[in-house]
Amino acid sequence: MTTREPATESPTEPAAGAAAAPIIEAVGLGRDFVLTEGPFLRRTRRTVSAVQDVSFTVRTGEIVGYLGPNGAGKSSTMKMLTGILTPTAGSVRVAGMEPSRQRTRLAREIGVVFGQRTTLWWDLPLRDSLTLTRHLYRVPAAAHAERLAELTELLELEPFLGTPVRQLSLGQRMRGDLTAALLHAPRLLVLDEPTIGLDVVSKSTIREFLLKINRERGTTILITTHDLGDVERLCDRVMVIDKGRLAFDGGLPELRATVPTPRVLVVDLVAPAPAIEVEGATTVRVDGPRQWLELADNPARVIAEVAREHEVADLTLREPDIEGVVSALYRGTVPAGDRT
Amino acid sequence: MADGNTPPGGPARAAAAVLRPVRDYRRLAWIWVRAVAQYPVSLALMSLAVAVSVLAQVGAVVIVFGHAGTLAGFTVYEGLMVFGLAASAFGIADMFMGAVERLGRHIRSGSLDAMLVRPVSPLVQVAADEFSPRRLGKVVPALAVLGIALAGTDVEWTLGRALLLPLMMLSGVLICCAIWVATGCLQFFVADAREAANSLTYGGQALTEYPIAIYGREIVRSVTYVVPLAFVSWQPALLVLDRPDPLGMPEALRFAGPVIAVLACAGAALLWRFGLRHYRSTGS
Amino acid sequence: MRVHAAVYARGLHRHSTYRAALVAGALTNSVFGAINAMVLLAVFAARPRISGYDAGDAVTQVFVGQALIAVTLIVNTAPSLDLAERVRTGDVATDLLRPVSLLGWWLAQDLGRATFTFFFRGVPTFCVGLLLFDVVLPGGPVHAVLVLASFALAAVVGFALRYLYSLSGFWLLDTRGLWTVAGLVGPVVSGMLLPLALFPSVLADVLRLLPWASMVQIPAEILLGKDTLPGGSVFGALLLQAAWAAALLALGAWATGRATRKVVIQGG
Numbered sequence: 026m027t028t029r030e031p032a033t034e035s036p037t038e039p040a041a042g043a044a045a046a047p048i049i050e051a052v053g054l055g056r057d058f059v060l061t062e063g064p065f066l067r068r069t070r071r072t073v074s075a076v077q078d079v080s081f082t083v084r085t086g087e088i089v090g091y092l093g094p095n096g097a098g099k100s101s102t103m104k105m106l107t108g109i110l111t112p113t114a115g116s117v118r119v120a121g122m123e124p125s126r127q128r129t130r131l132a133r134e135i136g137v138v139f140g141q142r143t144t145l146w147w148d149l150p151l152r153d154s155l156t157l158t159r160h161l162y163r164v165p166a167a168a169h170a171e172r173l174a175e176l177t178e179l180l181e182l183e184p185f186l187g188t189p190v191r192q193l194s195l196g197q198r199m200r201g202d203l204t205a206a207l208l209h210a211p212r213l214l215v216l217d218e219p220t221i222g223l224d225v226v227s228k229s230t231i232r233e234f235l236l237k238i239n240r241e242r243g244t245t246i247l248i249t250t251h252d253l254g255d256v257e258r259l260c261d262r263v264m265v266i267d268k269g270r271l272a273f274d275g276g277l278p279e280l281r282a283t284v285p286t287p288r289v290l291v292v293d294l295v296a297p298a299p300a301i302e303v304e305g306a307t308t309v310r311v312d313g314p315r316q317w318l319e320l321a322d323n324p325a326r327v328i329a330e331v332a333r334e335h336e337v338a339d340l341t342l343r344e345p346d347i348e349g350v351v352s353a354l355y356r357g358t359v360p361a362g363d364r365t
Numbered sequence: 366m367a368d369g370n371t372p373p374g375g376p377a378r379a380a381a382a383v384l385r386p387v388r389d390y391r392r393l394a395w396i397w398v399r400a401v402a403q404y405p406v407s408l409a410l411m412s413l414a415v416a417v418s419v420l421a422q423v424g425a426v427v428i429v430f431g432h433a434g435t436l437a438g439f440t441v442y443e444g445l446m447v448f449g450l451a452a453s454a455f456g457i458a459d460m461f462m463g464a465v466e467r468l469g470r471h472i473r474s475g476s477l478d479a480m481l482v483r484p485v486s487p488l489v490q491v492a493a494d495e496f497s498p499r500r501l502g503k504v505v506p507a508l509a510v511l512g513i514a515l516a517g518t519d520v521e522w523t524l525g526r527a528l529l530l531p532l533m534m535l536s537g538v539l540i541c542c543a544i545w546v547a548t549g550c551l552q553f554f555v556a557d558a559r560e561a562a563n564s565l566t567y568g569g570q571a572l573t574e575y576p577i578a579i580y581g582r583e584i585v586r587s588v589t590y591v592v593p594l595a596f597v598s599w600q601p602a603l604l605v606l607d608r609p610d611p612l613g614m615p616e617a618l619r620f621a622g623p624v625i626a627v628l629a630c631a632g633a634a635l636l637w638r639f640g641l642r643h644y645r646s647t648g649s
Numbered sequence: 650m651r652v653h654a655a656v657y658a659r660g661l662h663r664h665s666t667y668r669a670a671l672v673a674g675a676l677t678n679s680v681f682g683a684i685n686a687m688v689l690l691a692v693f694a695a696r697p698r699i700s701g702y703d704a705g706d707a708v709t710q711v712f713v714g715q716a717l718i719a720v721t722l723i724v725n726t727a728p729s730l731d732l733a734e735r736v737r738t739g740d741v742a743t744d745l746l747r748p749v750s751l752l753g754w755w756l757a758q759d760l761g762r763a764t765f766t767f768f769f770r771g772v773p774t775f776c777v778g779l780l781l782f783d784v785v786l787p788g789g790p791v792h793a794v795l796v797l798a799s800f801a802l803a804a805v806v807g808f809a810l811r812y813l814y815s816l817s818g819f820w821l822l823d824t825r826g827l828w829t830v831a832g833l834v835g836p837v838v839s840g841m842l843l844p845l846a847l848f849p850s851v852l853a854d855v856l857r858l859l860p861w862a863s864m865v866q867i868p869a870e871i872l873l874g875k876d877t878l879p880g881g882s883v884f885g886a887l888l889l890q891a892a893w894a895a896a897l898l899a900l901g902a903w904a905t906g907r908a909t910r911k912v913v914i915q916g917g
Binding site: 564 | 672680829830834848
Binding site for chain 1: 389392393396397398399455474475476478479482483484485486490495509642645647
């Protein structure tokens with residue numbers, strides 16, 4: 026199911042469509058953890074595989090979504106790609122380097138944002154945090170000033186550059202984090218849930234920004250997210266990891282085609298009623314007067330029958346969205362009891 | 366220091382590799398100094414509070430010597446000299462490396478991961494975190510006490526002694542830094558190790574503030590050969606006072622400080638790398 | 650009262666989960682106790698009696714102090730009551746509007762914590778002292794009860810002071826400086842750093858009457874059965890501790906009232 030193409034040897038070549046050089050190459054990547062559990066003295070040790078035999082290639086200029094339920098191995102993969110975690114099996118090369126052994130050099134080539142926690146300094150004004158980042162990455166002052174000016178404009182940072190990071194809203198903080206991750210002009214941007222907890226406007230700002238830097242600078246983006254809006258807006262390609270294994274790697278249309286998901290008929294009744302029973306459809310959800318029906322049959326016939334039997338205020342037919350597709354994919358591979 | 370894969374190059378490159386962590390540290394620390402300096406009154410009051418508590422400890426030393434007359438053959442001024450050496454060495458080490466004791470917090474909050482994806486040694490980042498000149502409140506009075514004690518003691522100053530004293534003090538600072546880093550590393554393995562580590566760091570300071578001969582031969586041996594606290598204040602004091610070791614330990618030990626300091630730092634650096642490797646192979 | 654019992658039990662229970670921290674804490678207290686004790690033994694070797702204290706008395710006081718550190722939290726230079734953080738963030742506004750009194754709620758919770766740490770950190774520390782040095786024990790069951798009562802009052806005084814430091818956040822912009830000063834000065838004036846008996850006698854007599862002495866010096870002297878106690882007897886000393894506990898709690902209640910009015914008028 027994974028698309029694995031032969032690696033080419035020219036990591037500095039700029040983006041040029043689908044044939045661009047690989048920036049991430051993972052082959053048979055695996056990570057085991059040894060867990061000790063139980064009371065003291067009677068402790069038992071057990072090995073758990075967080076990531077197993079994961080192979081993929083990301084090419085320069087791509088935006089790739091990395092999806093999976095919590096605990097599926099997303100974070101472990103991200104940590105191995107950035108050099109925080111040492112793999113126990115297989116190999117990975119990022120920007121031509123081996124992350125676990127060349128972590129410090131790799132750090133100059135990549136930008137990392139953790140959505141759940143900031144990499145900025147909590148008590149410092151955003152501007153100081155960014156200056157500090159410049160020193161840590163040894164960005165020349167002129168280049169820094171130029172990039173900061175550009176990012177300040179794109180992300181509208183000006184109003185809160187002097188505010189301590191702890192006082193920023195989540196959306197402002199994320200814009201600050203993105204700026205800090207991009208000031209050294211990395212070739213690869215690794216984003217771990219960058220839109221988590223953000224409001225609609227902030228999400229949209231960040232998505233448009235990411236598209237822009239991808240188009241204009243050719244920055245490759247690898248993004249993990251639970252927000253399928255991110256995926257639909259940003260990603261040309263998605264990888265789905267489940268129980269430590271890569272369950273899917275391909276384009277969005279292929280992902281849709283992988284799992285047959287029914288279209289949904291949303292029915293607004295005049296008054297709340299018990300779940301509609303009609304042949305060729307299953308009512309999956311009832312919320313007051315609104316009901317959701319998964320269609321297994323010709324929509325026209327179902328609609329006609331619903332309209333005949335019930336007093337209907339409105340009807341909408343929904344195409345399967347990516348959210349449904351992904352959850353169907355998890356459902357197909359994960360036993361029901363394991364999901365949270 | 367981070368990965369041991371410095372690119373090949375001439376001696377200039379090697380010098381740069383050694384100086385880099387120092388420069389990184391300075392830059393990080395400076396940002397914090399600027400941030401703290403925005404609240405000068407708060408900074409001054411905190412420093413003052415620390416200074417007052419050092420003076421209270423000096424008072425305790427004076428009271429103790431006042432009652433006892435001499436301890437291990439040391440008079441009150443000689444005792445204050447020991448105190449000044451210990452408090453200044455630990456104070457300076459605390460200022461530069463004390464933040465390592467918050468390693469556990471960085472692990473729990475995930476900020477250590479953020480440090481690992483930056484091209485700077487995580488040890489430098491952890492140590493410089495929240496650097497505060499407030500700790501000068503500890504160092505300045507300690508140095509003042511040392512100065513007063515040296516003036517009040519009958520030291521036969523020779524050129525050698527005058528040159529060796531700063532060298533021994535530097536060694537003491539480095540030994541304290543090594544202890545701070547080494548005990549901080551425990552938190553890579555045991556989450557709640559912070560307080561236990563304090564029994565070596567702050568406990569070490571408390572121990573070395575008095576002439577250690579009063580603790581008896583066994584303890585003096587172990588703080589000479591196991592945890593080299595004896596080289597922070599005791600051996601330098603014997604050197605300056607040109608006094609035979611009351612417990613009959615080898616006199617050459619008083620010149621060993623710099624060697625011990627280098628060994629201690631190397632040991633601490635190894636422990637740090639070992640701890641970091643453990644962290645990166647467990648992710649916890 | 651049922652509420653307070655439940656809160657007390659919760660405070661007790663919550664701290665039972667930090668077992669490794671308890672061991673680490675007891676170790677640290679024992680190490681510091683041993684170092685202090687050895688310094689004092691050296692002093693008393695040179696002069697066997699100082700202001701009515703002998704070597705055993707001094708060593709006993711050192712370990713009383715170390716055993717009570719985690720109970721009274723007298724050496725903490727950082728805020729050591731979660732209430733302080735709630736005042737800083739403003740979350741305390743919701744606590745103030747509850748039907749249970751703020752003071753009673755936190756007192757119950759902190760005494761639960763103190764009880765737990767006393768038995769599982771303080772007692773082991775004291776036992777280490779007992780193993781290594783000639784530490785004095787209570788003379789009989791009655792004496793033991795009086796000593797425990799004194800320790801309990803020490804815990805209440807410790808709480809009341811920290812409660813007041815926490816509430817000061819309603820009027821001070823930043824209370825960290827206050828906590829730092831308290832954590833640095835407390836050990837000196839309480840008899841933790843050195844028994845007050847070694848201080849110049851005028852200074853010692855004044856310090857004995859201040860609330861901090863009720864957290865180390867007075868409990869130690871009750872255990873040692875000293876006649877330097879305020880009022881010359883164990884009961885006089887307990888009365889002094891109880892008076893401080895009552896006075897500081899009353900001050901706390903008054904401050905809570907002021908704080909409540911401030912919150913209601915200014916809306917937090």
